[in-house]
Amino acid sequence: MSLLSYLLLAATAACCFTTLFALPMDGVATNRNCQCVTTSSSIIPTRLFQRIEILPPGAHCRKTEILITKKDNKTVCINPEAQWIKKILTKVMSKRSVKESSMPTVA
Numbered sequence: 001m002s003l004l005s006y007l008l009l010a011a012t013a014a015c016c017f018t019t020l021f022a023l024p025m026d027g028v029a030t031n032r033n034c035q036c037v038t039t040s041s042s043i044i045p046t047r048l049f050q051r052i053e054i055l056p057p058g059a060h061c062r063k064t065e066i067l068i069t070k071k072d073n074k075t076v077c078i079n080p081e082a083q084w085i086k087k088i089l090t091k092v093m094s095k096r097s098v099k100e101s102s103m104p105t106v107a
Contacts, residue, residue: 034061036077043084044068044076054089 035055048070055065066078066085078085 034063034065035067036065039066039077039079041079041082041084044070044078046088048072 049068050071050073051069053065053067053069055061055067057063064080066080067075068078069075080086
């Protein structure tokens with residue numbers, strides 16, 4: 001390939017990246033596929049939990065989402081920055097790691 005071809009390819013790539021990064025990341029268009037339109041920081045007692053889902057950022061949504069399905073089948077979106085949910089997740093993860101480390105290994 002000639003030098004001109006490489007320069008044209010580099011200019012095209014630069015334009016594409018500039019356009020990609022110039023778009024707003026937290027705008028309405030990017031959050032259209034998020035499960036949670038609004039989040040709550042209100043404490044929900046763990047005895048009311050039926051299921052908890054943690055959806056990491058990805059192609060569907062650019063932010064972490066935490067969905068709690070309560071025993072009455074209502075789903076509540078929780079603010080991942082809420083201190084009470086951080087404590088619960090820390091407890092669950094520590095119990096999980098203890099449980100995994102006590103399992104016998106198969107050789």
